Amino acid sequence: MSKTRLEAFSDGVVAILITLMVLELKVPHGADWASLRPLLPVFSTYVLSYVFLGIYWNNHHHLLHTADKINGKILWANLHLLFWLSLVPFATGWMGENHFTPLPTAVYGGVLLLAAIAYTILQFAIMEHQGPDSKLKAAVGRDRKGKLSMALYLLAVPLAFVQPAISGAIYVLVALIWLVPDRRLESSSHS
Amino acid sequence: MSKTRLEAFSDGVVAILITLMVLELKVPHGADWASLRPLLPVFSTYVLSYVFLGIYWNNHHHLLHTADKINGKILWANLHLLFWLSLVPFATGWMGENHFTPLPTAVYGGVLLLAAIAYTILQFAIMEHQGPDSKLKAAVGRDRKGKLSMALYLLAVPLAFVQPAISGAIYVLVALIWLVPDRRLESSSHS
Amino acid sequence: MSKTRLEAFSDGVVAILITLMVLELKVPHGADWASLRPLLPVFSTYVLSYVFLGIYWNNHHHLLHTADKINGKILWANLHLLFWLSLVPFATGWMGENHFTPLPTAVYGGVLLLAAIAYTILQFAIMEHQGPDSKLKAAVGRDRKGKLSMALYLLAVPLAFVQPAISGAIYVLVALIWLVPDRRLESSSHS
Amino acid sequence: MSKTRLEAFSDGVVAILITLMVLELKVPHGADWASLRPLLPVFSTYVLSYVFLGIYWNNHHHLLHTADKINGKILWANLHLLFWLSLVPFATGWMGENHFTPLPTAVYGGVLLLAAIAYTILQFAIMEHQGPDSKLKAAVGRDRKGKLSMALYLLAVPLAFVQPAISGAIYVLVALIWLVPDRRLESSSHS
Numbered sequence: 014m015s016k017t018r019l020e021a022f023s024d025g026v027v028a029i030l031i032t033l034m035v036l037e038l039k040v041p042h043g044a045d046w047a048s049l050r051p052l053l054p055v056f057s058t059y060v061l062s063y064v065f066l067g068i069y070w071n072n073h074h075h076l077l078h079t080a081d082k083i084n085g086k087i088l089w090a091n092l093h094l095l096f097w098l099s100l101v102p103f104a105t106g107w108m109g110e111n112h113f114t115p116l117p118t119a120v121y122g123g124v125l126l127l128a129a130i131a132y133t134i135l136q137f138a139i140m141e142h143q144g145p146d147s148k149l150k151a152a153v154g155r156d157r158k159g160k161l162s163m164a165l166y167l168l169a170v171p172l173a174f175v176q177p178a179i180s181g182a183i184y185v186l187v188a189l190i191w192l193v194p195d196r197r198l199e200s201s202s203h204s
Numbered sequence: 205m206s207k208t209r210l211e212a213f214s215d216g217v218v219a220i221l222i223t224l225m226v227l228e229l230k231v232p233h234g235a236d237w238a239s240l241r242p243l244l245p246v247f248s249t250y251v252l253s254y255v256f257l258g259i260y261w262n263n264h265h266h267l268l269h270t271a272d273k274i275n276g277k278i279l280w281a282n283l284h285l286l287f288w289l290s291l292v293p294f295a296t297g298w299m300g301e302n303h304f305t306p307l308p309t310a311v312y313g314g315v316l317l318l319a320a321i322a323y324t325i326l327q328f329a330i331m332e333h334q335g336p337d338s339k340l341k342a343a344v345g346r347d348r349k350g351k352l353s354m355a356l357y358l359l360a361v362p363l364a365f366v367q368p369a370i371s372g373a374i375y376v377l378v379a380l381i382w383l384v385p386d387r388r389l390e391s392s393s394h395s
Numbered sequence: 396m397s398k399t400r401l402e403a404f405s406d407g408v409v410a411i412l413i414t415l416m417v418l419e420l421k422v423p424h425g426a427d428w429a430s431l432r433p434l435l436p437v438f439s440t441y442v443l444s445y446v447f448l449g450i451y452w453n454n455h456h457h458l459l460h461t462a463d464k465i466n467g468k469i470l471w472a473n474l475h476l477l478f479w480l481s482l483v484p485f486a487t488g489w490m491g492e493n494h495f496t497p498l499p500t501a502v503y504g505g506v507l508l509l510a511a512i513a514y515t516i517l518q519f520a521i522m523e524h525q526g527p528d529s530k531l532k533a534a535v536g537r538d539r540k541g542k543l544s545m546a547l548y549l550l551a552v553p554l555a556f557v558q559p560a561i562s563g564a565i566y567v568l569v570a571l572i573w574l575v576p577d578r579r580l581e582s583s584s585h586s
Numbered sequence: 587m588s589k590t591r592l593e594a595f596s597d598g599v600v601a602i603l604i605t606l607m608v609l610e611l612k613v614p615h616g617a618d619w620a621s622l623r624p625l626l627p628v629f630s631t632y633v634l635s636y637v638f639l640g641i642y643w644n645n646h647h648h649l650l651h652t653a654d655k656i657n658g659k660i661l662w663a664n665l666h667l668l669f670w671l672s673l674v675p676f677a678t679g680w681m682g683e684n685h686f687t688p689l690p691t692a693v694y695g696g697v698l699l700l701a702a703i704a705y706t707i708l709q710f711a712i713m714e715h716q717g718p719d720s721k722l723k724a725a726v727g728r729d730r731k732g733k734l735s736m737a738l739y740l741l742a743v744p745l746a747f748v749q750p751a752i753s754g755a756i757y758v759l760v761a762l763i764w765l766v767p768d769r770r771l772e773s774s775s776h777s
Contacts, residue, residue, distance in 0.1 A: 220411055
């Protein structure tokens with residue numbers, strides 16, 4: 014089975030999710046600065062989620078790059094990842110509209126955590142299919158970045174009920190950790 | 205005629221349908237658990253329809269894998285399948301908003317039945333084009349899974365007027381039957 | 396310049412337009428047959444427009460099949476065609492919501508006419524780029540179907556102000572004329 | 587790293603943005619000319635933004651054509667460009683709904699300016715990756731068109747607060763400058 018359609022389908026879903034989030038930026042009726050101000054929290058969550066979806070797309074790109082062949086398990090692991098990513102616009106809109114109140118901030122982190130777990134499962138499915146001398150396994154190594162992000166999300170979800178701003182800061186931190194493209198995979202794909 | 209565009213177009217339509225369904229998950233105004241609760245039926249129908257569209261995408265992937273050439277008949281059989289799939293978000297939203305009342309539950313099953321029939325027609329169109337020693341024909345065999353699903357939908361539609369919960373259980377059952385990827389086609393594509 | 400991206404982009408736009416039209420099928424609040432009835436005109440215009448977009452996608456598929464190379468003129472002729480197609484959902488929604496009243500029915504025909512003209516321009520741009528022994532020119536011949544459709548649209552637009560039902564019948568007739576895939580192009584692509 | 591997915595993803599995002607803008611053309615309830623009139627400013631901004639997105643897609647097509655290889659920096663520079671383009675539908679809708687009042691007209695120009703800057707950054711990232719004998723560098727030359735557009739946007743943003751019509755005229759002027767396909771790149775891709 015070739016990976017072309019899996020890539021094209023994932024690209025399509027992520028492209029649509031990114032643009033759906035813009036729809037939450039409802040065109041205001043007024044034409045002055047005051048009418049733009051209420052859009053600020055929605056806009057800042059849009060930027061954050063855009064970066065997260067961009068990171069996933071980038072990493073997915075690198076991940077599939079190492080995979081030559083695909084099986085049914087990988088197809089479903091990928092659909093599972095796309096499912097959690099498909100909830101990002103909802104979680105983004107809810108957090109943005111409620112100005113970072115506890116529950117929406119926690120749910121946002123929960124969706125990101127589940128997407129991260131789904132990504133890890135997809136990684137395992139590809140490694141398993143590649144067998145003992147998996148190129149991906151060598152490239153990912155101990156996957157410190159992946160484990161660190163999941164730990165940070167696990168921390169951010171309960172902390173949202175104490176102080177949502179801390180959770181928000183943690184989400185920004187995770188994004189910064191990943192904004193640096195995964196050099197391990199990138200270098201492996203050149204060798 | 206090459207199948208690349210048919211695949212790309214179908215991937216695009218299914219990717220958009222999946223993400224359109226998320227739009228039915230309207231961002232609630234409240235920020236507590238109580239405001240999430242009314243979304244539960246909408247969310248559970250979203251999960252069900254996501255799985256159904258995922259199954260169709262997966263099977264479509266396997267189906268086209270065996271097809272080397274395409275003709276005008278196959279193009280239209282494919283557009284016909286996409287038409288019924290395009291009604292899935294509407295049927296999903298209607299069933300979700302009305303908490304599984306009889307008519308919406310029956311209409312949901314009707315749309316799934318018509319999509320299953322359209323899939324079968326597409327399968328026949330490809331077999332016919334492949335001629336007497338069709339690889340697809342050998343792989344599909346007696347198509348027991350396909351026939352079983354259609355029989356179950358035919359049962360579920362009238363049962364929705366007796367007890368919608370039974371129809372709902374049947375839909376979940378059909379999904380489970382298909383969640384196992386179609387090993388016949390998968391293995392044929394490796395040989 | 397390769398035609399891959401032009402095809403992929405056009406596929407994307409048409410796929411989205413088709414699915415956007417489903418959004419006009421607003422989920423009704425009631426759960427009985429009576430609440431489905433007002434959707435009937437919207438649904439029937441959806442079917443008609445789905446068929447028209449399907450025809451354009453099919454013919455576009457055949458058209459680009461004969462083109463090996465692409466230039467800037469073809470890119471813009473294609474964007475021009477996509478512009479008029481992008482107005483199909485609006486025209487469809489307006490005609491459907493107003494139950495085939497004169498002006499919306501005429502506007503619908505006008506959009507189809509402009510899309511047909513844009514398609515013809517795209518055809519000329521490809522022929523011109525292919526030079527004197529254009530494969531497309533040989534395949535299209537006198538383009539009787541194309542000219543007939545444009546004449547029928549030209550008839551349907553003013554007739555909508557006399558009796559919209561006649562215009563509606565003409566639109567269905569044009570769709571039927573094209574539903575038969577363009578065998579001239581199809582056969583040329585096999586030779 | 588191959589550029590296929592970067593192209594496919596960008597095509598997807600631009601295709602969706604173009605079609606999202608049509609959604610701002612809300613189907614009116616009336617069925618006469620009077621009910622179409624309020625849509626005129628929305629329609630004219632749609633045409634303008636359609637042309638701008640078409641120009642970006644065309645230039646992006648030419649730009650990537652010269653790039654053989656891709657790196658992480660180019661991926662992010664591309665996502666950065668798509669981010670500003672993703673705000674075009676919002677800026678378009680705001681300007682259209684407010685009939686070209688000062689602030690929305692300035693914001694529209696600001697979004698176009700930031701997209702132009704992002705495009706220039708992407709161009710630099712590709713040139714840098716191609717090294718000293720970059721094909722793109724030779725083709726782009728002094729990039730007079732790019733610099734002129736940015737200068738015109740810089741002029742149009744403050745002028746919107748004096749007389750929005752002047753800014754509108756400048757946007758149309760920039761579009762006309764670019765509507766001529768970038769012959770430098772096109773010719774380079776044939777040599």
